[in-house]
Amino acid sequence: MIRLLLALALTLFAPSQTGPSYGISYKLAMTHPASHLFEVTIDVSMPPGESTAFVDFQMPMWQPGRYSVADFAKNVQEFNARSQNRALQWDKVDDQTWRVQRQGNRVITATYRVFGNDLSGTYAQLDTGHANYTGGEIFMYVVGHKPDAVELHAEPPPNWRVVNGHTERPDQHDWKYPNYELMIDNPTEIGPDWTVDDFKVDGKTYLVVIHSRGDEGGRRHAFVRDVEKIVRAETKMWGTPEFNSYTFLMHFAADDRSGDGMEHLNSTQIIESGILADRGVYYAALSTVAHEFFHVWNVKRLRPIELGPWDWTRPAATRGLWIAEGFTQYYGIEMYHRAGFEDSAGFLRNVADSIATIEHSPATRLMSAEASSMAAPFIDRASYRDRTNLQNSSLSYYLKGELIALNLDLLIRGRTKGQRSLDDVMRRAYDEFYLKSPDATYYLKGRGYTIEDFARVVSETAGTDMAGWFAKHVHGVQTLPYDDALSAVGLRLVRTVASQPYTAGIVIDRPDGQALRLGALRSDSAAEHGGLQEGDILLSIGGTPVSRENWLYTLNRYKQGDRVPVSVRRFHQTLDLTIQLGAPDLYNYRIEEIPNAPAEARRLRAAWLEGN
Ligand SMILES: [Zn+2]
Numbered sequence: 001m002i003r004l005l006l007a008l009a010l011t012l013f014a015p016s017q018t019g020p021s022y023g024i025s026y027k028l029a030m031t032h033p034a035s036h037l038f039e040v041t042i043d044v045s046m047p048p049g050e051s052t053a054f055v056d057f058q059m060p061m062w063q064p065g066r067y068s069v070a071d072f073a074k075n076v077q078e079f080n081a082r083s084q085n086r087a088l089q090w091d092k093v094d095d096q097t098w099r100v101q102r103q104g105n106r107v108i109t110a111t112y113r114v115f116g117n118d119l120s121g122t123y124a125q126l127d128t129g130h131a132n133y134t135g136g137e138i139f140m141y142v143v144g145h146k147p148d149a150v151e152l153h154a155e156p157p158p159n160w161r162v163v164n165g166h167t168e169r170p171d172q173h174d175w176k177y178p179n180y181e182l183m184i185d186n187p188t189e190i191g192p193d194w195t196v197d198d199f200k201v202d203g204k205t206y207l208v209v210i211h212s213r214g215d216e217g218g219r220r221h222a223f224v225r226d227v228e229k230i231v232r233a234e235t236k237m238w239g240t241p242e243f244n245s246y247t248f249l250m251h252f253a254a255d256d257r258s259g260d261g262m263e264h265l266n267s268t269q270i271i272e273s274g275i276l277a278d279r280g281v282y283y284a285a286l287s288t289v290a291h292e293f294f295h296v297w298n299v300k301r302l303r304p305i306e307l308g309p310w311d312w313t314r315p316a317a318t319r320g321l322w323i324a325e326g327f328t329q330y331y332g333i334e335m336y337h338r339a340g341f342e343d344s345a346g347f348l349r350n351v352a353d354s355i356a357t358i359e360h361s362p363a364t365r366l367m368s369a370e371a372s373s374m375a376a377p378f379i380d381r382a383s384y385r386d387r388t389n390l391q392n393s394s395l396s397y398y399l400k401g402e403l404i405a406l407n408l409d410l411l412i413r414g415r416t417k418g419q420r421s422l423d424d425v426m427r428r429a430y431d432e433f434y435l436k437s438p439d440a441t442y443y444l445k446g447r448g449y450t451i452e453d454f455a456r457v458v459s460e461t462a463g464t465d466m467a468g469w470f471a472k473h474v475h476g477v478q479t480l481p482y483d484d485a486l487s488a489v490g491l492r493l494v495r496t497v498a499s500q501p502y503t504a505g506i507v508i509d510r511p512d513g514q515a516l517r518l519g520a521l522r523s524d525s526a527a528e529h530g531g532l533q534e535g536d537i538l539l540s541i542g543g544t545p546v547s548r549e550n551w552l553y554t555l556n557r558y559k560q561g562d563r564v565p566v567s568v569r570r571f572h573q574t575l576d577l578t579i580q581l582g583a584p585d586l587y588n589y590r591i592e593e594i595p596n597a598p599a600e601a602r603r604l605r606a607a608w609l610e611g612n
């Protein structure tokens, strides 16, 4: 059945396939861990009658889940090609493509080394303690043959063991994948000292692989039990997942630097910079677990239509990340709460903090949720070093999406008198677009949704046409109707002026010694109008020398309309400038109960907070 569908998909989507399948197998070795260089061998065998003169090997520009352009090709060195023992001619034809002349051979081999020393959900790390990779940063694909089945053989150093989400037996070193996309959707840990614990929920096996580079404080078993609570809370909402087993690949890196969470089909890769013994790190890791596990359904299976299979020669362009990431953000904090790690007051504080961030953002009236999604290649941990105005012009699709989810959840609960919620939207969409739609491509079951598809499911669930709402709050930049939504559950948003409400738009750069170096100032702010610039060193306000600790306090001795003398250092000179304070620009947000709210609203609130 599946094979039949695959064949059909290949016929329908001929452009990604240039001819009959090739046999493609990868070998990964790591003989010198301290060099941080992985050794990759790719054997390609072509069918008789293949007429192509050359084979192109290509490094992806990026890989799924992280939308910034990574240009993995920059880490490749010592590329070579041969057939049997004869060297083949090859050329680099663009920044990511190596073209090998096959010279009539049906079997060719490409070899290269690739550098990796970042522990993250995007890059790879090889060092004397372990190897960890996702796939796209290591493995080239054969152009025109991404849909072909591939094999992988790993050769670890002595006493290092290999584990990933497709490990079926101890000491497994070989895997087969239906296509390249699925091979690079399977992060892998190779090392001498990781541990594995497991539990079962609804007949499915969950593995918790932990590599700790620091003290665990005896908390590993408690942590595994807490991961299980999250799995139970999320499968209670979604139903039993379709996989047989799922792997949490956890790193407690103890390097004060690395940190990430990345979703995959049958696994997640979560990296904390601290140690498991640290209470804050422990709970931070659990909240990341709550987010990443939700992606099992939202984005890895129920997905925007543009997300897979991918064109790795250009960045992704999807309007749907406010759903894929933003709704996951919403449910991540909700599931953390439902699993019992935070009380209702803490959950509401989290939501209010997100509201504060979005409503304080200079871009909140500039960039819509859809536009934010389209900007993902620039804002999802992009590594560009050039100066941009993204601090002022871009908005997080995580937080905006979280708040859209909050609003829709409460609006649906209110309009259906608690009969339905956003949970129903997610389940219906999963059912329609993943489980029941015919396969649209070779890549994965079902098809992805368009924003219009998703809006239709929301409308059907809410029992009212939501197209206008989407036009205003998703496509447009109109403020979300927080009070409409919150009042359905007897709550309201309260905004108060902060105790030190004036910043004048001054933003202090990240700590850089003791100097008060200005970061990108807020657009159209008092500081900008007064002539301050990014890079200035703030020396004094109103004649008082200022530090990181007292600058805000010193500025807030003044009131709206006051003219404030400010001195800064720029190009080794001291400049005396004046800024005129405008309206307060820092507010506190909190969510509170409406006194004497109707019983109906209180009933809906209880159901919402209890996850019903
Ligand atoms: Zn490791």
Ligand SMILES: [Zn+2]
Pocket: 263, 291, 292, 295, 324, 325, 328
């Ligand atoms: Zn996410």
